[in-house]
Amino acid sequence: MATSRASAFVDKDRLWRRHAAMAAFGAIPGNGVNRAALSAEDIEARRTFVAWGAERGYAAFTDAIGNLFLRRPGRDPAAAPVLTGSHLDSQPRGGRFDGTYGVLAGLEALEALDDAGIATERPIEVVSWTNEEGSRFQPGTMGSVAFIGLRSPADFADVRDAAGVPFTAELARALAALPQATPRPFGWPVHAFVEAHIEQGPVLYDRGETIGAVDSIQGARWFQVELRGETSHAGTTPLAARRDAVQAAVRCIAGLNDLMHDPADVLRFTVGRVDVEPNVPNSVASRAAFTIDLRHPEATVLAARGERIAEVCRAAAGACAVAVSETLSMPPCRFDAGIVDRVEHHAQALGLPVRRMPSGAFHDAGYMAGFCPTAMIFIPCERGISHNEAENATPDDLAAGARVLAEVLVDLAG
Amino acid sequence: MATSRASAFVDKDRLWRRHAAMAAFGAIPGNGVNRAALSAEDIEARRTFVAWGAERGYAAFTDAIGNLFLRRPGRDPAAAPVLTGSHLDSQPRGGRFDGTYGVLAGLEALEALDDAGIATERPIEVVSWTNEEGSRFQPGTMGSVAFIGLRSPADFADVRDAAGVPFTAELARALAALPQATPRPFGWPVHAFVEAHIEQGPVLYDRGETIGAVDSIQGARWFQVELRGETSHAGTTPLAARRDAVQAAVRCIAGLNDLMHDPADVLRFTVGRVDVEPNVPNSVASRAAFTIDLRHPEATVLAARGERIAEVCRAAAGACAVAVSETLSMPPCRFDAGIVDRVEHHAQALGLPVRRMPSGAFHDAGYMAGFCPTAMIFIPCERGISHNEAENATPDDLAAGARVLAEVLVDLAG
Structure with missing residues (x-):
């Protein structure tokens, strides 16, 4: 577990600019974001995510619930990929970082590997899971529960939003908007899943620590x-x-x-x-x-x-x-101790204050933990505020989390 | 106070057919009506009301809050008219009779006078007050409070419905839809106001009585x-x-x-x-x-x-x-004892069981009572249910109320 050169190629400014660009899709007063799952704003965010991947030559894939994957090839195309990512949908009065950070940090890590000239044995993929929030369509985490086979899209056939708009119609619209994403089945083998996220609580911020090595979710x-x-x-x-x-x-x-x-x-x-x-x-x-x-x-x-x-x-x-x-x-879940150790190790190797900690919020990683070895990386958010326009994080902390993520991905992908 | 021939010309079937026709504007399952104030459905109801009046040659008038008046001339065109009526807007899950009955009973009474060949000294007018319910735009009874000068339309300039639609824009649309209605000021002299209405409570229904001579409103x-x-x-x-x-x-x-x-x-x-x-x-x-x-x-x-x-x-x-x-x-109001006496007298003269009673619901008549001599006529509604699709009244009771109303109007108009 030596530290590679990948983390040195994480570009703080690029990562920050992409957060600003994503925040334009569904911008609300007070620096907030209202990007309801499968809304026109969400579709714009999804197209932008795929377009950024295309600039690097990452192929896009999707599935029957609209999860989006960008793939950086490995030396062994048959090997189970390492997966990272989060979600692009937001709360109605949400912030610019919840979910979006995990997707953009994953993309940033892949680009850093490119720029560092690092080839991995396994492919690495970045995912944006569909409808994590569950605020427009209930329940939340539809994308990950469908992927692991706990629920099927047919279970959501009757779901409508508060205005009566059917989930299935909005899903079809979102899928049609990205014809370049190749359809794939659910539940293909995943070597490991690592999700980066703002903490959404006050622990790291109050203590002045930079990285949370998340070992469990309530x-x-x-x-x-x-x-x-x-x-x-x-x-x-x-x-x-x-x-x-x-x-x-x-x-x-x-x-x-x-x-x-x-x-x-x-x-x-x-x-x-x-x-x-x-x-x-x-x-x-x-x-x-x-x-x-x-x-x-x-x-x-x-x-x-x-x-x-x-x-x-x-x-x-x-x-x-x-x-x-x-x-x-x-259910409460415990993450894979080996991956949590790697997060802690690479944070320390990069000189970043790190804490092993539980998550108060739930995440797609909570479901993925029952499917493959999984862990999360937290970074601080201002005063712990989330699900609120005032949600905030610093460019330095966002980049620090992406650096740790890049190192963990290199480790896991070999 | 002898009883005239007017009541004999009240046409039970015509009155019932008109309730059915009005109920089509905003019909909802279960025989209910959703006719929000100044909605497209309300505008259709208002146009239909004016069109029915035009068949009899009754001129239409309106004012700056959209109250609608149909005028049956008197021998003395300068005399203050006798006014009757109620409102055409409904609750979101309302019935076919609340408000609508008072408007249609007024029109029916005027037509009965025509058919009976009765000329009155004073003009008689039927009014449909704007936005009595207050369920789309708050507050309710906008039309009558503006008419008597208690509030001005400018007080409602910032009112919007739950979807953010401005009251002023919907009012302008409703006024534009009836160019044949001549604009009039507020607060012109009214000799007396009589409002017919379903009871919206169980007293008459439970006791098998037909007419309420309403003497007060809580x-x-x-x-x-x-x-x-x-x-x-x-x-x-x-x-x-x-x-x-x-x-x-x-x-x-x-x-x-x-x-x-x-x-x-x-x-x-x-x-x-x-x-x-x-x-x-x-x-x-x-x-x-x-x-x-x-x-x-x-x-x-x-x-x-x-x-x-x-x-x-x-x-x-x-x-x-x-x-x-x-x-x-x-405020709680007491109606004009002389008019309440006339309601009671004519009900008895027509052989209809009558009761002096208070009103639990408020009505435009509650405001008009502070402006001119006022009273109300109640008829039974099934099990006292109102503000509900299940609201119901019988054709016989509707006609009975219109007969009493016709006699009271003849009395008051001379």
Whole structure:
């Protein structure tokens, strides 16, 4: 595990310029990005990613869920490739680095290998997974779960966004926009997967450290809770006679706050989305639906709290009907110790302060860990803020992460 | 107050057919209607109303808020007219009778006078007030409050619907669609106003009575509560560090439930609309806004509970900023006893079971009562259900209300 010359050819300015260029697709006030999965903005980002790869002669591939791969050949074309990357879609009020950094750092690493004149035994590929965020189309991480075979695209056939636009139609549009990407099946052998990402938490930033050698991800479970009552006139219907879905939702959330209470403040419980019908001031609501995002490092805690959600909601629903469905389940995962060691080693060899740490956010790497040896590289983001226009990272830290990534890829690709 | 021949010429079938024709504009499944104020559907309804009047030679008039008037001349063209009518806009999941009945019953009464060969001293006009519901554009009852001078159209210059469409642009489109309606100022003298309406409550239906001689309306106050926090990552942000607008809204609503508690179940408290941003599962909400619809027959109760809303919300908002604004205030009103007596008299003279009663819902008549002698005529609706696709009324009851209305109008117009 000597350090190669690859890291010396990482170009900080090029990497920064590409972040700025990508940020134009879906730019929102405050330096933010709104690049919903498979939107026109996402398609522009995907075309740009493929065009940048084409300048280096990297062939583009795709699959039936729209994952995009750029391939730098190895000496052994039959060898299972080393894979790196992340996602190009964003939150509705997201930043310029979440996901995008992992894709651009992967491309930068490949270009650094080119410029250093390094040939590897195995091919190296950079992936942009489809719809990691899950904010436009639920669930998230569609691309990686389809790739590893946990779900099939047919499972998402009925998914629509909030405006009623079908996922399948938007996927077809995105695929048609990149005819130069060669179709491939899912689940081909991957030698190893390494995902670079901003931390999205405050640990590295607060401690002034540059590299996180990520050894695990806490588990996550998503639920959808739907209350159905009856709409009626706000002026004439006595409160005792109502089946008010908003009031039922409020009681459910209050009950869930009790269920999810954690004095140690390790458990993460979020109701991020609420949808009400007919949603007008003077009609009692007939329907109220909300999402639950529950996370914890311990599978036993996720199981114990998660299995009580339906019971708590039923007890709180009063005269309304309640339906609880689980829309995503990602168990806590531990990454491959060998790759985590390499991340730590190369960071130290490059003189970068490094910490072994867990991830609070989930990532496509959480699913890939069950499919092939996997790890992640974190870099700091300002005050730990993410999923927010104010998300920020420095050009130096972005380049430092790409340097470590380049060295780890050379190591893994031989 | 002898009963004239007018009521005998009310045509039950014509009145029913016109309800069916109007229900086509914005028809939704389950026999319902979604005819948002100033939408394309509302404009179609307005054109149809004017066209039906034109068949009888009734001139059409409008004003700067888009109220529509059809005029049946009197012997004295300078006399202040008697006015009847209601509104053609609906709730998003509304029925075929709320508002529409009052407009069509007014038109039916005028046609009955024509067919009976009755000439009146005063002109009689039928009005369709603009945006009574307030479900697309807030506040409701824009047309009547502008007519009486309580608000000016300039007060609504910044109003937009949930999709961001400006009220002013939609108003201009609606006015342009009816060039044959002659512009008029607001606030011209009105001799009396009588509004026919379905009860929207269960009293007449449950008792098998046909006519409500409405003597009062409970008061209503609308508020908008807005919580502003900070969006952040659902997986990484400790709960103690969050400024979660959804959780703040839940605490506010729970606190307001306590404030509004009424063991007698006379007070009406409704949170009908909730809007969350960015409204995705894995981001803490930065903004949550909700509406309050508060009603009570006693002005003192409305004042006492209403003035504590901001204090309760501030106490519940935690780390979020809170803003409370009042968007509508309609004091409890008592109608003109002389007109209520005439409604009761003519119902009895026609052999219709009648009850003096208050209105739980508010209506444009609540504002008109402060401007000219005013009353309302209620007819039963099935199980008291309104603001719901299942809203229903019988052809016999619709015609009965129109017969009473025709007699009252003849009485008032001389």
